[in-house]
Amino acid sequence: MITQVRHPIWLPAVKPAGARTFATLYALESFARATITSVVPIQAYELLQNKQTVSLLYTLVAMIGLSATLFMPLLIERFSRRWIYTAGASLLAIGSLLFMTHSMPGQLLGMLARVMGASALAITLNLYIMDHIRKTEIMQAESMRMAWSMVAWTGGPTLGVFLYTHYGIVAAQGLVVVFAAAQLVAFWYFRLGDNALIRPGRTRPASPLRNIRRFVSQPRLRLAWVIAFGRSCFWTTFFVYGPILMVATGQGELAGGLLVSAGNAVLFTAIFWGRAGRRFSARKIMTLAFFAISASLFAAGFSGEIWPLATGGFLLVGALFTVALDALGSTAFLRAVRSYERPQMTAVYRTYLDLSELLPPLVYSLVLSFFGLGGVFGTLGILTIACGLIAWRYLPKSM
Structure with a gap:
């Protein structure tokens, strides 16, 4: 009929969301974040000229960020996940515009x-992953997501510092705006929608404090949080104090960016670690990883600022x-969380990142x-x- 409306062919042609979908989104997000990973602490150090004051600045930011994380389920329930995801990508771009002022208010905001x-x-992407990826495929999907982000986390920090030192702050921070825009375009192209199954019912409390109590009452969720907190503390320390170590010991700003890039270059081993976890059990691999990280950190602590290049090498071993x-740790949470309380428990779980940026x-x-x-x-x-020790004692042997 002449009045019949046909939808454009490309709209229904988008493939169902899978591991590659989320690997793509995370890779673009990683470019937006990794490009200024080394620039932000260097900017803060230039403005404050004191390592201890930089630590206090990160502590203040993390405290406010923690509050935002705990209230995220309320925002998701009110505005839906797709708009919270959109707001998150937009905030990355807004943050870079604020950094361009190169002032203390701009740095803080x-x-x-x-x-x-x-x-x-992080919260919305995890919810989408739990919607579309089977629990038996999570380990493989997570290792793919980490591996795909390797290019961003390897080249991004060095590229950001290079642009910052040679072309100025606008060049470094402007690149973040470009990647954040590309991330939003990809997200809306994939047209990920909200799953009604995970939306909380009217009788289910959304209070952050009650969500925390519910989370803490489940041993497997507590265990997953501890594992995630431990690994995130390493990355927080590596990203912030690695560049500061290079600058404070006279190695230069570019050396700080190269150190972070080199640490992120090993993300390509995520697929290897994922396979090792499936073959030898995630429990053994994660326990081995924690003890190896400890050994490298004690070695880095011994060399300290006396032999900064050796310290950087030990930190790379830890990375x-x-x-x-990174490849196996989130499996403990994704397999344990119940479908009907995913938004609430994911928000509480995500506090590992905020607290790893607050407490250290x-x-x-x-x-x-x-x-x-x-x-x-x-x-x-x-x-x-x-x-x-906690992972070895409490992770299921079958995992």
Whole structure:
């Protein structure tokens, strides 16, 4: 009939969301975040000229970011996941615009926008993954997601520092805006929708405090959180104090970017670690990883600022084993969480990232009052030993 309306052919032609879909979205997000990973602490150090004050700044930002994370389920319920994801990508771009002011207010607000944007993206993406990926395929999908982001986390930090030192802050931060825009285009092209199954019912409380109590009451969720917190503490320390180590010891800003890029280059081993986990059990691989990280951190603590290049090398060894936890660690949570409370429990689980950005800088600000940067790495080594013992004791042998 002449009045019949035909929809464009390309709309229904988009393939159902799968592991490649989420690997693509995460890779674009990684480019948006990784490009200024080394630039942000260097900017903060240039503005404040004090390592201890930089730690306190990160602590303040993490405290505010933690509050935003806990209230994220309320926002998702009110506005839907697709709009929260969109807001998260937009905040990454807004944060970079604020960084361009190169002022303390711009630095603080830019870091806040960056933290809240990352929180919104992490929670919503995890919800989409649990919607579309079977539990038996999660380990493989997660290792693919980490491996695909390898290019971003390898080249991004060095590229960002190169642009910052040679072409100025606008060039480095402007690239983030481009990647955030590309991420939004890809997201809306894939047309990921909300699943009614995971939307909380009217009788289910959405209070952040009640969500925390519910999370803590489940041993497997507690265990998953500890594993994630331990690995995230390593990356927080590596991304912030690695570049500061290079700058403070006279190696230069570019050396800091190269160190972070080299640490991220080992993300390509995520697929290897995923296969190792399926063959030898995730429990054994994760326990081995934690103990190996501890050994490398104690070695880095010993060399400290005396032999900065050796310290950087030890940190790279730790990064290699931390990738194993990236590839396998989230499996513990994704397999344990119940479908009807995914938004609430995912938000609480996501606090591992906020607290890993809050507590270590707070502790390190005290450590730095008495010791150098070597004390920072040694302190983290004690935490990772504890995480390794917990993983060995409580992770199911069948995992």
